[in-house]
Every structure is written in C-alpha cells, then in structure tokens.
Amino acid sequence: MKLFSQSFHYDDNWTIVALAFFLRYPNPYASHVLSCDVISREFTDAGALRTTRLILKRGNLPAWFPAGIMPRQESWVVEESEVDPHGRVVRCVTRNLDHVKSLQVIESTELKEAQDGKSTFQHTDARFVSRFGWGLTKRIEQFGAAKFKANVERSRQGISLVLRSLRELREARM
Amino acid sequence: STTAMSSSLTDACTPLKTKYDSCFNAWFEGYLEPVVSATSDEQRKALQKAKAEEYERNCGAMWTDYRDCVQRAVADKGLTQLLEDARKENPMQNPPSPPTKP
Numbered sequence: 064m065k066l067f068s069q070s071f072h073y074d075d076n077w078t079i080v081a082l083a084f085f086l087r088y089p090n091p092y093a094s095h096v097l098s099c100d101v102i103s104r105e106f107t108d109a110g111a112l113r114t115t116r117l118i119l120k121r122g123n124l125p126a127w128f129p130a131g132i133m134p135r136q137e138s139w140v141v142e143e144s145e146v147d148p149h150g151r152v153v154r155c156v157t158r159n160l161d162h163v164k165s166l167q168v169i170e171s172t173e174l175k176e177a178q179d180g181k182s183t184f185q186h187t188d189a190r191f192v193s194r195f196g197w198g199l200t201k202r203i204e205q206f207g208a209a210k211f212k213a214n215v216e217r218s219r220q221g222i223s224l225v226l227r228s229l230r231e232l233r234e235a236r237m
Numbered sequence: 238s239t240t241a242m243s244s245s246l247t248d249a250c251t252p253l254k255t256k257y258d259s260c261f262n263a264w265f266e267g268y269l270e271p272v273v274s275a276t277s278d279e280q281r282k283a284l285q286k287a288k289a290e291e292y293e294r295n296c297g298a299m300w301t302d303y304r305d306c307v308q309r310a311v312a313d314k315g316l317t318q319l320l321e322d323a324r325k326e327n328p329m330q331n332p333p334s335p336p337t338k339p
Binding site for chain 1 (some may be wrong): 243245254255266281289300304307316320
C-alpha cells in the first residue's frame with residue numbers, strides 16, 4: 064500500500080468553493096472524464112446533502128504495463144459526497160469500481176472553511192493498493208501515486224478555473 | 238470537447254442529465270448562501286426544509302426521468318452489482334481521519 068496526502072488553500076469563501084466543486088465537470092483540466100452521472104441524491108436527517116456519482120475516466124497506463132491486462136483503458140469510479148452547510152464542510156470519497164486487483168485507489172477529500180472564516184482549505188488523502196503480483200505490485204502502486212500527484216494538481220487548477228468563472232458571473236450580475 | 242465531458246454514460250440519457258443538472262445547479266447555488274448564513278439553528282432548519290421542498294418542486298420530476306434512464310443504462314452495462322457492492326461499504330459513514338488544521 065502507498066499513501067499520498069496533499070493540502071491546498073483557496074482565497075475564496077467556502078460557499079463558492081463548495082459550488083465550484085460540484086460544477087467542476089466539465090473543465091479543460093478534466094478531459095479524462097468521459098461521463099459523469101448522479102446515481103442518488105438525498106438530504107440526511109441533519110440537513111446535509113448526500114450525492115453519489117458514477118464517473119467514467121480514461122486512464123493512461125505506463126509503457127511497461129503488461130499488455131492485455133486492461134482491455135479498455137477506462138475505469139468506473141464511484142464518488143460519494145456530503146455537503147454540510149452548518150459545519151461548512153464538503154466530504155468526498157472516490158474509488159474505482161473495476162480493475163481493483165490491478166490497482167485500487169481510494170481518495171478522500173475535505174473542503175473546509177479555514178479558521179479565518181473567509182477562505183477555504185482542501186485536504187486530499189489517497190490510498191493505493193495493488194494485488195497484481197508478478198513482482199509488479201510495488202511498481203504499480205508507485206506509478207499510481209506519482210500519477211495521482213499530477214492529477215490532484217490538475218483537479219485544483221480545474222476548480223480554480225470554475226471559481227474564476229463563478230466570480231466573473233457574479234460580478235456581471237451586480 | 239466540453240459537451241463530451243458533461244455526457245451521461247449513455248447518449249440516450251444525456252439530454253435528461255443536462256436538464257436535471259441545470260435545475261440542480263441553479264437550486265444548489267440558491268441553497269448554500271442562505272443556509273450557511275442562517276443566524277440560528279431554528280432559522281437554518283426552517284430554511285433547509287423550505288429549500289428541500291423547493292428542490293422537489295423544481296427538479297423532482299426531472300430527477301425521476303433522469304434516474305430511471307441512468308438505472309437502465311447501468312443495468313445494460315452490467316454495473317448494477319459492482320455499484321451496489323461498493324455502496325454497501327458506504328464510505329461516508331466511515332469518514333477519513335480529520336485533516337490537520339491549515
């Protein structure tokens with residue numbers, strides 16, 4: 064197993080970052096997202112909004128990856144999120160549904176109001192577990208973690224771009 | 238292209254998805270601001286109740302059409318069981334360890 068952890072800070076308030084998070088697909092930094100569907104959505108008793116989405120992502124396998132292991136270089140990902148407007152926090156967990164023996168990636172993200180009450184803090188944790196064997200397990204986990212680091216940065220750029228459009232839209236309305 | 242990225246898992250559901258997503262996005266923007274700035278628990282609960290009803294009124298029928306379409310597509314692709322198994326584990330009830338403070 065390999066672990067990965069990263070934090071970001073957005074200058075914008077939590078409300079607008081939470082909105083941008085939900086609106087982040089499509090954006091030019093997420094061209095690997097082929098489809099995104101809401102599977103279920105409900106309010107919890109505490110008044111939080113819970114959403115499950117099913118996402119199809121295109122992956123890029125390294126050249127050394129054994130041919131024929133993944134017939135399609137695509138992966139289904141399930142994303143469960145909870146928006147708690149009272150606690151000012153969005154929690155989100157994603158994991159791949161298929162190819163789990165080759166590589167299971169479980170990603171947890173939290174978007175929380177920062178202590179200054181004006182900006183937003185993002186923390187992402189990811190776990191990589193391969194049960195591939197053939198002496199490749201460690202290499203696959205390391206590849207997954209390295210690629211993930213780049214993906215988290217791309218995801219942040221995507222959210223920042225959506226944030227910019229939201230700000231411009233609000234200024235235009237005023 | 239932008240349209241391809243906002244697609245549903247099957248072309249047949251994409252128009253229903255687009256319609257529902259627009260409804261939800263508009264509602265969600267109007268939901269967060271007032272609920273976040275509520276000054277008392279009582280006010281927040283009343284607002285949340287009113288907003289949940291507004292969501293049902295505005296987007297409820299679109300959601301049912303879209304959901305039925307997606308459920309059929311998920312079944313056609315043989316994903317129903319995979320999805321149910323993953324959701325049974327329900328990661329939201331076992332949230333990750335809280336992150337360190339900024």
